[in-house]
Amino acid sequence: MSQYVYIGGGIIALSFVSWLIWFSYRAGKNNASVTTAEAATDSATAITEKAEAMAQAQADKPATTDAVLARLDGNSA
Secondary structure (H helix, E strand, O other): OHHHHHHHHHHHHHHHHHHHHHHHHHHHHHHHHHHHHHHHHHHHHHHHHHHHHHHHHHHHOOOOHHHHHHHHHOOOO
16 A cells, blocks of 8 residues: 555656646746847837938938038038
């Protein structure tokens, strides 16, 4: 009868270790996914800021040659 107790305890211990390994694997996989998503977000933010700056520069450009020369003379270019 005590053999069954030992076998049962071994099975429970093996199940716990298996669950712990599975849980650790999933936690690491989720962490990698979050890290990748954060990197993608940072990259997208940088690209968006650059596009916004380019659009603003396009909107602020002088319309005529005289305006360009005045802007260059005023050191605001």
